[in-house]
Amino acid sequence: MTANAASPNHLQLTRDGQLRHFLTLDGLNRELLTDILDTADSFIEVGERSIKKVPLLRGRTVVNLFFEASTRTRSTFELAAKRLSADVLNLDINTSATSKGESLSDTLLNLEAMASDMFVVRHAQSGAPHFIAESVTPGVAIINAGDGRHAHPTQAMLDMLTIRQHKGRFEGLKVAIVGDILHSRVARSQIRALNELGAEQIRVIAPGTLLPKDVESLGCTVEYDMAKGMKDLDVVIMLRLQKERMEGALLPSEREFYRLYGLSQEKLALAHPECIVMHPGPINRGVEIESSVADGPQSVILNQVTNGIAIRMAVMSMAMGGQMAERQQKLNEMNERGLA
Amino acid sequence: MSALLDVDQLLDKLEAGLRNLLEERGIKSPVLIGIRTGGVWVADIIGKRLGIEEPFGELDISFYRDDFSRIGLNPKVTPSSLPFDTEDRDIILIDDVIMSGRTIRAAMNELFDYGRPASIILATLIDLGARELPIQPDVAGQSLTLDATQRIKLRGPDPLRIEIQAAEQ
Numbered sequence: 245m246t247a248n249a250a251s252p253n254h255l256q257l258t259r260d261g262q263l264r265h266f267l268t269l270d271g272l273n274r275e276l277l278t279d280i281l282d283t284a285d286s287f288i289e290v291g292e293r294s295i296k297k298v299p300l301l302r303g304r305t306v307v308n309l310f311f312e313a314s315t316r317t318r319s320t321f322e323l324a325a326k327r328l329s330a331d332v333l334n335l336d337i338n339t340s341a342t343s344k345g346e347s348l349s350d351t352l353l354n355l356e357a358m359a360s361d362m363f364v365v366r367h368a369q370s371g372a373p374h375f376i377a378e379s380v381t382p383g384v385a386i387i388n389a390g391d392g393r394h395a396h397p398t399q400a401m402l403d404m405l406t407i408r409q410h411k412g413r414f415e416g417l418k419v420a421i422v423g424d425i426l427h428s429r430v431a432r433s434q435i436r437a438l439n440e441l442g443a444e445q446i447r448v449i450a451p452g453t454l455l456p457k458d459v460e461s462l463g464c465t466v467e468y469d470m471a472k473g474m475k476d477l478d479v480v481i482m483l484r485l486q487k488e489r490m491e492g493a494l495l496p497s498e499r500e501f502y503r504l505y506g507l508s509q510e511k512l513a514l515a516h517p518e519c520i521v522m523h524p525g526p527i528n529r530g531v532e533i534e535s536s537v538a539d540g541p542q543s544v545i546l547n548q549v550t551n552g553i554a555i556r557m558a559v560m561s562m563a564m565g566g567q568m569a570e571r572q573q574k575l576n577e578m579n580e581r582g583l584a
Numbered sequence: 585m586s587a588l589l590d591v592d593q594l595l596d597k598l599e600a601g602l603r604n605l606l607e608e609r610g611i612k613s614p615v616l617i618g619i620r621t622g623g624v625w626v627a628d629i630i631g632k633r634l635g636i637e638e639p640f641g642e643l644d645i646s647f648y649r650d651d652f653s654r655i656g657l658n659p660k661v662t663p664s665s666l667p668f669d670t671e672d673r674d675i676i677l678i679d680d681v682i683m684s685g686r687t688i689r690a691a692m693n694e695l696f697d698y699g700r701p702a703s704i705i706l707a708t709l710i711d712l713g714a715r716e717l718p719i720q721p722d723v724a725g726q727s728l729t730l731d732a733t734q735r736i737k738l739r740g741p742d743p744l745r746i747e748i749q750a751a752e753q
Contacts, residue, residue: 262656262659279659279660282659282660282661282662283657283659283661285662285663286644286646286647286661286662286663286664288663289663289664289665290647293697293698294697294698294699295696295697295698297697298647298648298697299647299648299693300647300652300657561647561657562656562657562659564656565652565655565656565657566656568652568653568654568656569654569655569656572653572654572655
């Protein structure tokens with residue numbers, strides 16, 4: 245998708261193929277994605293215990309570095325880190341040092357000086373987490389919490405976890421993503437994950453003005469007519485209409501959008517009767533989804549939030565584990581050379 | 585080259601030892617928890633032999649291992665499952681083999697995140713010695729000392745077999 249994403253894995257995987265950063269789903273194979281889902285399943289069980297904490301990141305410092313506002317993603321990352329026993333620092337950079345003129349590199353140097361072990365990064369600029377992963381001290385794990393229009397890999401993986409919980413598989417599934425694909429980093433990551441995990445059909449349903457150029461090259465089919473697109477669906481993922489990102493007149497009106505692409509009871513009835521309804525939140529009731537659908541029996545929107553904590557615990561512990569295993573390996577090699 | 589140990593004989597000894605201990609301590613309704621993978625197989629058999637009808641629990645200790653900072657997370661972790669409340673219960677914790685004692689430390693840390701049990705009895709099919717922590721089984725099927733070239737391997741669940749193998753080069 246972006247130029248430096250062509251071969252991201254020299255950056256996000258160790259020599260042994262363990263995760264050490266989590267920047268994009270590009271280049272991660274089905275086995276690793278399945279390991280992430282399986283690990284998250286175990287963390288769901290942890291969330292049901294009387295003490296919902298495990299000691300994996302005890303003594304580690306996780307910095308939530310949010311250059312762009314977010315409530316749900318930031319709070320689930322925070323809760324995930326705390327359930328892994330890490331110490332957590334939340335930095336809302338919009339209101340912090342950069343507004344006083346400090347550069348990104350200086351901010352990072354300061355955070356490294358506080359002996360941080362992991363940065364969870366959200367940034368309006370595509371590729372910012374890659375840049376940070378390339379420029380920070382080795383040993384600091386970077387987790388992408390959403391960058392520009394590029395990727396939102398933990399959101400896509402929590403969606404995959406939710407689908408697997410309800411459908412038990414990916415093979416043979418027909419999945420549609422509906423709405424503002426153009427501005428959606430979530431959609432890009434979802435399409436990538438669904439393809440790698442073996443979904444049968446991935447449809448994007450949207451007006452032409454809300455589709456990126458060459459969207460089919462991501463590995464999906466395009467449908468402009470929602471009634472046609474809903475046919476036989478097992479999963480429908482509604483996207484939020486990103487009003488704050490709308491530049492110019494991409495849409496006639498919200499009301500017109502809802503009439504054509506909003507998920508109403510009538511449109512949902514065209515899908516498979518057991519079709520689940522998903523939405524990454526925050527939802528705009530009456531803009532992209534009818535209230536009674538969002539709260540209805542086919543909605544799994546709140547499961548997605550719960551699963552978000554488990555998925556974030558999984559990628560944080562896997563990336564930290566990869567970093568530490570790598571450090572240990574280098575120490576061992578140095579010792580061997582010293583002894584030789 | 586591999587030699588076989590008589591599993592039934594070890595299970596007999598484990599069962600008898602547990603019966604004695606439960607009697608001695610006046611424990612009427614213990615629950616069983618097996619440590620994955622081998623400990624779960626042994627817990628299944630011992631539960632039937634002791635006539636414990638309550639389903640046994642299964643612990644996956646991956647999130648509690650003390651070598652996370654050296655090797656990272658076990659990629660094949662599976663959810664622990666305790667189908668009962670552990671609070672104030674008498675627990676029989678079962679593993680196939682005890683050696684360093686680190687697995688049992690991890691298992692006990694995990695158990696206490698579920699609640700405060702009344703007591704824990706540790707039972708293992710085989711005790712290989714070579715302890716690195718002050719943790720000892722209350723009952724063991726057999727104590728063994730392996731030389732440096734030997735490894736022990738439990739296969740199961742049905743039939744349960746124990747092989748002593750020459751270590752792979």
